[in-house]
């Protein structure tokens with residue numbers, strides 16, 4: 650079973666799931682590395698430099714979504730987002746393997762699965778599926794910056810432009826790095 654730390658650090662105990670953080674944590678755990686916030690973040694920044702900025706993990710880990718209620722609507726869309734997040738975590742695991750084992754070539758599924766650390770991580774990821782699916786009981790959004798999927802109200806929030814109420818595009822954690830003007834709002838579908 651994946652350690653409790655993976656659930657906590659990937660956001661699952663707070664109504665969110667960051668597939669990149671989960672994949673990197675599962676990889677380090679399966680590879681026998683000691684996971685600490687700092688080593689995990691260093692690894693994330695190296696493999697996913699365009700997604701995870703230095704300092705992200707510490708803020709994400711400490712972010713408490715607060716009492717805002719996420720409406721139990723649009724569950725079909727949320728289910729798709731939760732499924733996408735699981736696919737994203739699987740893709741992130743493959744990217745990690747390719748970047749760690751630079752000398753080797755991975756083309757077929759079997760090439761990946763013969764790597765013991767990859768096989769263990771993929772199996773542990775599967776054990777998170779029920780928790781990730783469980784997020785879909787409320788309205789979810791995905792952050793285009795850090796790939797995190799989380800509750801619309803609690804992790805994203807709304808903004809008013811003119812007479813329109815739009816959801817924030819970037820999650821609350823990513824917005825703390827770029828000021829309140831960053832992250833273009835996208836219309837609520």
Ligand SMILES: [Zn+2]
Pocket residue numbers: 792793794795796797819820821822823824
């Ligand atoms: Zn984000």
